[in-house]
Structure formats: C-alpha cells, structure tokens
Amino acid sequence: MLPININNKDFLILVVDDDDAIRFVAQDTLQDAGFNVIEANDGRDAIQKFSRYQPDLVLLDLIMPEIDGYEVCSRIRAMQGSETVPIMIMTGLDDAESINKAFEAGATDFITKPLNHLILEQRTRYILRTSTVLKTLEQRESRLENAERIAKLGSWSWDTRDRQLYVSKEFKRILDFPDEGNPNLSQVYENFSKEEKSRVRQIYQNAIDNKDKSLVVEHGFFDKQGLHRRLRHEAEFEFRGDQDYIINGTILDITEETYNKDKILQLAYYDTLTSLPNRTFFKAHLEYAVKRAKEKASCLAVMVLDLDLFTRVNNSLGHEAGDKLLVKVSERMLEAMDDPSSIKLSPAAIDPHATEEGTGNVLARLEGDQFVILLNNFRKLDDVILLIQKVFKRLSAPITVKANSVVITASAGIALYPVNGANSETLLRNADAAMLFAKSQGRNSFRFYSSEIDARSKERLSVENDLRNAIRNGELELHFQPKINLHTREVRSVEALIRWRHPEKGMISPGQFIPMAEELGLINEMGEWLLHEACRKTKLWNQAGIPPVRTAINLSALQLKTSGIVEKVRSTLDHHSLIPAQLEVEITENILMEDTHRTLRALEGLRSLGVRVALDDFGTGYSSLSYLTRFPFTSLKIDRCFITECVRNAQSASIVHTIIQLCKNLNLEVVAEGVEIEEELRFLLERRCDFVQGFYFSPAVDSDTFINYMNQKPWIDQMEDLD
Secondary structure, three states: OOOOOOOOOOOEEEEEOOOHHHHHHHHHHHHHOOOEEEEEOOHHHHHHHHHHHOOOEEEEEOOOOOOOHHHHHHHHHHOOOOOOOOEEEEEOOOOHHHHHHHHHHOOOEEEEOOOOHHHHHHHHHHHHHHHHHHHHHHHHHHHHHHHHHHHOEEEEEEEOOOOEEEEOHHHHHHOOOOOOOOOOHHHHHOOOOHHHHHHHHHHHHHHHHOOOOEEEEEEEEEOOOOOEEEEEEEEEEEEEOOOEEEEEEEEEEOHHHHHHHHHHHHHHHEOOOOOOEOHHHHHHHHHHHHHHHHHHOOOEEEEEEEEOOHHHHHHHHOHHHHHHHHHHHHHHHHHHHOOHHHHOOOHHHHOOOOOOOOOOOEEEEEEOOEEEEEEEOOOOHHHHHHHHHHHHHHHHOOEEEOOEEEOOOEEEEEEEEOOOOOOHHHHHHHHHHHHHHHHHOOOOOEEEOOHHHHHHHHHHHHHHHHHHHHOOOOOEEEEEEEEEEOOOOOEEEEEEEEEEEEOOOEEEOHHHHHHHHHHHOOHHHHHHHHHHHHHHHHHHHHHOOOOOOEEEEEOOHHHHHOOOHHHHHHHHHHHOOOOHHHEEEEEEHHHHOOOHHHHHHHHHHHHHHOOEEEEEEEOOOOOOOOHHHHOOOOEEEEOHHHHHHOOOOHHHHHHHHHHHHHHHHOOOEEEEOOOOOHHHHHHHHHOOOOEEOOOOOOOOEOHHHHHHHHHHOHHHHHHHOOO
16 A cells, blocks of 8 residues: 555545455555545544545445444534535445435445446546535635624525525524524514614615615614614615516614714714703704705794803802703703704704705703704794793792702893894804893893894993903003091091993993903902002002001902912002001802802901901892801991982881991991982981991092092081081
8 A cells, every 4th residue: 555645635535445455446546546545444444534634535335344334424424524525435236225325324426336447537526626616615605604794794685586585694693583594574574663664665665666776774673682773774776677676785783883973973962961962063953954944935043041140059059069950951941842852963964965854943052051942943933932931931940959949040042044144153143142132131031133232242242352451451440439437527448449441432331341251251350450459559548648548349259269369368468568457358248148168268367367348238139147147247338229218218218227226236337338319318327327438428539539539528528518
C-alpha cells in the first residue's frame, strides 16, 4: 500500500471494503486519476478514519462483518460537518430495497460491483464536482445568513403565480417564526395591530395599483414577549402583465435605531425639565404652520406667557422649588390645552422631505418661566381669548411647593397671523412685546399686539441698550429728599434716590428703569454704585460743614441675597471714612417674604455694624406684624397712599394713627412719606409722628441744591407758619 500524503492533492477519498481485492482496484484507479486515497477494511476502521481525516468522498461497501455499510453510513451522517460529504455505495446487490435502505441511511449515490475503472473515475469526478458546488452554495448561503443576522435584515419574496411567501432565516427570526417551514402572509400579519395591518396592506395595494417600482414603509408590531418593536420594509416590484407580479423585499429591525433617533429628537426638541417642546421645536413648527397658513389663507395666533414674580419663588424657596413649580405649571398648561398632540413632534416641521401633514396647536417652553402657545387655524377671535382665559384659570389655583402654597399668575401677549406679522420671527417678537406691555400694565392679564405696543417695544429696547452703558458713562445721579424731624425741627436724615439723566431723552423715571435693571441683571451693579455714591456725597457734606445727616439708600432683594453684602457695606464705609450711623438701608415688605432666613442674617449683620435699618412702604405688602419684632428695624415708613387719604378718609386716618402708636410702643422711629399739603402735616403733628418727607418741604434735589437747602433752612419758616 502506497504511503498517504493528504496535503498534496485536492481531494481525499476513503475506500471502505472488507475485500482486499476490491479496495486495491478502487485505490489503484483513483490514485491513477490523481486523487489521494485512504483505506478501511471494516466498518469500525472506516468510522475512525472518517473522523480523523475528514475525506471529501467515501466509497463504501454495504456487506461487511460486525458493522455493515448501512450502519457506517448512518454514523458518518451523525457526525458534525458530514452533511455535504458524498457517500457512494459499492454494491453487488441489485434489489431496489437495499438501494433505498442505503439512501435512507444517508448515501448519495451508488456504483455496482465488479468496479469498472472508467465508470468509477468519471462517477467520482462528477460527485466531487457536485459536492463542491453544493458546498460553495452552502457557504454563500451561510455568509448571507450571517450578514442578514448581523444587519438584522431579513429577505423575502412573493410570486402571484404560486402565491407562496419565501423568507430567509433572519426574516423568521425578526418576526419570531420557527426556523422550519415558511410562514404565509396571514401569519405575518398576525402580530400587527389592526390599524397597522390595514395601513401596511393599503400601502402595498396602492403601489401595485400604481405600478410603482418600489416602496418603503415603517410600522410597529408586538413580539411574543409583548414588546413593541419597529420594522422597515423595502420592496421592489417586477410586473408581468396586468395581473402577475413578483415582489422582492427586505425587512429591517429598526427598534434600536428608532429608540436612538427618538432619544436624539427628545434631546434636540424637548425641554429636559418639563418635557415640553423647547424653543427649537416651537420655531420649526411655527415656520411650518405659517407656510401652511399662507397656502390655505388661514389664521394663526402666537401667545407668549411669562409667569409673574416667579423670581420671588426662586429667591425665597430656592431653585429646586422653582423647578418643581415650573413642572406643575407645565402640567396645568397642557391640561388647559386639552390636546396631547400639542406636544407631539411633526416630522413635516423638521424634515422638508417628509410627507406634508396638517398642523395642530403647539405648547412649548421658550426659556426660564416663559411659555408659548400656537393656536392653529382658529375660526374667530373668541377662540383665542377663551384659550388664554382657560390657561389663566388653571394657573390661578394654589400650587403646593415644599409645603408652601404658591399662587402663580401670568402675563401674556398675543400676535395674530397675518395681521401682526407674515413670518415666524416677527410673530414671536410681537407676541413677546405684547406680553411685556401686559406685564407693565399690572400683570395677570393679556394684551393683543398693536402699533402702540410696537412703539413702546422699540422705545423699551432702546432704553435697555442705553441702560447697560448708563453707569459707566456717568449718566446716573443721586437726588436727595430731606426728612424733617417734627420734634426738633431739624434735618438730620435724607433719602438718596437714583435718577437717570439720558443724554437725549432727558430724565427717565426710576419706575421705568429700575424694573428693567432687575430684568437685565444690572440691579447689583447699580446698587453698588448707589452705595458708593451715597457715602461719597455724605462725606463731602461733612467736609463742607453741613451738620451730620444720615443718608438712607434702598436695597433690593438681590443685593440682600448677594453673599458678602455686609462686608461690602463695611468696606465702602471704610473707603469713604464714614461712620456707620450716617448710613441707613431701606427695604420693602415684599423682601421680607423672600428667603426670610438669609434676609434676617444680612440685616442683623448690618445692624451690628451700626447701620440703621428702615422698613419702607409699610402697610402696602402682605407681611406679618411679627416681622417688626423678628427683624432689627430702627424705623418704619408709612406709605404715602395712607398719608394722602388720612385727612379725607377716617379709616386711613385710623390706620396712620395706629401705626404711629405701634412704632412708639416698639421704640421705632416713624416716618411719613409723601406729605404734600398743610392738612396732612397738621394731622401728623397732632399724632406726634417723628419724621416727615415729601413735596410740602422739598422734592428730591441734587447734591448742590441740597447743600443750599441745608444752609438756608427754609423748613423752619414753614414749620413756624403752622404755630
């Protein structure tokens, strides 16, 4: 027997027969033909050598002792990787039953004994060629299956002539079908919802009716675990006449892709705090709505809403509480819209290639405490008014935040398309201008945009820009209003009031620019300038020989909450070499309600320096009388609204009298603001009020005028006239 070198030939053949002569003939013929050959003289030897050498063809005798060819064939077929290895039976049996039994055991072909050299060679070549082709096809099919599995892409085809659906393994895996057999169309549709089934069928039918070459459709379905998944179909049509056609298609599992896409869209188009649409979302949908409105000659309304005094909640309860309030406000606004689709992203609004679709109402959060509503295609103006009133009503109910009951209101501005703007940018800007006007008119109201508001808006914008530079350009001034001591008839106290002398517009009212400074974040810078300027002027008066006066300045809530406010006041006094007793700070009642603990600490720190603390506008806010004992006040100022009415209204007179007596009992100085006529002054003298200030004696004047006032002492003559 020749030595075997299985690495030198393309094919290795295992010859199995217990007859030495048969094996020799077969080996001699096949080796002469260029094949590598190994032998086995019984069934057991054959099984071992097949397992060891993995031959490309087995030439197998059926009749052998112990383990016959049928058994050998069965055992080989049971081995992994032997499915495509051809087994050719050598048999002298000519009955059909033996041949069939061999095929059932896994045989591929047979050849009769005695062996014919030429037939054996040709039959072997043919079988190996067929086996090679089959292996190649199986490898390609395996690669295709692996590619489909990796891509999560299944393939399928449908032919109207046999009405059979042919699908790949990945198709069956995606749709949870077993590997064996092919599902029919009804089985494929079983896991679709009724709506999806109807929609997908209609899309395919439309493509067939229109003789379309291809289509793409996405839909959802539920797998066996009840989980919702997303699929994309792509199909190509090959029409054969009017009736027959073939559809070749793919099905792609896009569940993860859809999830990631939705996640990206959520981050791009929705607010992370409230889950409402954001500014980007709203602008895209507004632009799309304007485009559609132009085509259909319909109307739109843009409503910008801004929460009133929201910063007080942030300042008093903290930003976390403010965030919770915004979430609850968002929920209430969505309830008022009564339309869940108002926060649903429209593909057509963000993708110019998406299918055109109708536009609905939109609710979004623009920024901070500002929200916006798009009312689409309303029929009458009453629809707009009813919606904004509905939103206001929802917001007005108390909201509990950190065990505090908060009542929130809003100011809203409304711009209409096409009346107030032909594009999205103009509509949004004009609605914002109308909102600011509503806020300036007392809040908790709405205004429609008008030309008057446009003029006010432009004026406001101009003032805003100028205000940013007013401090560094030296346009701010301090005016001073003296306080007359009714007991000593001296001026030992003065209130410093900030004024803005605009180079073109002249003197601008503090009521106009102070709220603006708060909105623009300039109030701290302005307050710091006021503190330094008040101390500087007071020091100059001392040097000019004016009897020492105490200068009062107003502190805002933001200044009190600024870390280091006490140290800042101390360093300013030191810088100007001014004793603390010559400085007084005035705060309003509403400040006491904002972050009470921090305010108390700041005021106690100022008192410890020797700075006096006054409660301004007493009686106009909502503070408790307990604040008078909790906070370190040295004086209290009665608001001018009570002083104005005290000589005409008995109730106001009683209030003023009571406040004066209360202050005396609490050892607080009491100051009456806004004294303008002699009757008011006599009333206060009779009630033994401590100090008065107002136009009766002097308006707020500049520093030089105040020096002259102090030198000339005109108030003395005014007081003597009363005697």
